[in-house]
Amino acid sequence: MTVTLGPGAALAEPSAADRQTARTLLIEGRNKLEAGDAQGALADFRAAHAIMHVPTTGLDLARAQVALGQLVEARTTAYEVMTMPVARRESEAFAEARAAAAELSTVLDARIPSLRLRVLGAPEERIVARVDGEPVPREALGQPRKLNPGPHEIVVEAGGFVTDRREVTLKDAETAPVEVEVVLVPVRSSEVPVKGAPPAAPARSEERAPVPTWTWVAGGAGLVGLAASVGFAVDHAAARAKIERDCPSSMCDPREYDVERMQALRARWNWSLGLSVTLGVAGAAGVGAAVGGLVLRPQAKDERSALVPLVGPAVQGVAWTGVF
Known part of the structure; x- marks a missing residue:
């Protein structure tokens, strides 16, 4: 007696060891399937079916595939069980497995999208x-x-x-x-490569001209000026607080302040305020010119235009020069 494995393929009847191994695998697989371990059951049933290749092992394999959502595979397995040749003196269990596989196949036909x-x-x-x-x-x-x-x-x-x-x-x-x-x-x-043509160079953004030296100088000087402006503003505030405390209504105690000390305190008030304002304006102008030089510098190929700082006794700022 032979067991059919597929078209044109046949193996000798399983040995006693094969039968016992397959029986053990079926029992373990059914326990796993009942416990919710469908993946483990699938492995056991697949091994048992590979050994025996009979309707009962095929039916168990199809049921595990259904439990895992593998409906297409389960339908294929059920159809295989239905079409297995009927052997002489076949056991009743095999006939029941074929009938169950046919019923399962009909159910799966309605479920598979x-x-x-x-x-x-x-x-x-x-x-x-x-x-x-x-x-x-x-x-x-x-x-x-x-x-x-x-x-x-x-x-x-x-x-x-x-x-x-x-x-x-x-x-x-x-x-x-x-x-x-x-x-x-x-x-x-433009995206279709031409056969034999060299690969196109990656697109690059237009290069801008190098940052001019004056931009870095103006920016650095501007930052220094702003820092100094803040320092003088703090000193002015301290001088103002001292005058308000020691010289209310601009009247200083003559026991603590002589004429020279009073003049020095007032001079500190005036020059700290003046330097704070002047350096703040100059610093802001320097930083603004540097930012403009960075952002508005021309393209590398266009050297006819440029951003130029204007710094003098009566004017601070920048000017754009070039051909329009």
Whole structure:
């Protein structure tokens, strides 16, 4: 007696050791499936079915596949059990397994969803479509494709067109095919490589002229001026507080302040205020000129225009010179 494994393939009847191993695997697999470990049960049932390849092991394998949501694989396994040759003096358990597999197959036919993929915009002979990494024959495009419930990745490409990638989720027992329409977009001519031509250099943004030296000098001087302005402002505030405390209503106590000390305190008040304001304005002008030199410097190829600082006794600022 032989056990059929597939078209044209046959092996000798399993040995006693094989039978005992398969029986143990079935028992362990059924316990795991009952406990909720469908993945572990699948491994046990697959091993047992590989050893025995009989209707009972195939039915258990199909049930584990159903528990894992592998409805397409379970339908294939159930159909295999249904079509196994009936042996002489076959046990009643095998006949019952075939009947159960036929019933399971009918249930799965109603549960397995399908996907209908339509590809437009490109010649059919160029189209290469894949679902979950598996190629779809061009002749089958547009026909319902049976898939397991859950998410699926669709990739469609064609020479001269932009590759389209998308994901669709199919539901259990979704009776109508899920329609997915892909319209391929041609690649722009500038993006299509010419055969034998050197690779195009990556696009670069227009280069700007180097930062002029005066920009760094103006910026540094401006920052120093602002820092000094803050220092003199603090000193002015201290002098003002001292005068308000020691000389209310501009009247100083003659026992503590002689004429020379009073003049020195008032001079400190005046020059700290003046220097704070003057250095603040000059510092701000220097920083502003530096920022303008950085932002508004011309393109490297345009050397006829430039940003020039204006600093003098009566004016501080910048001027843009060039050809317009």
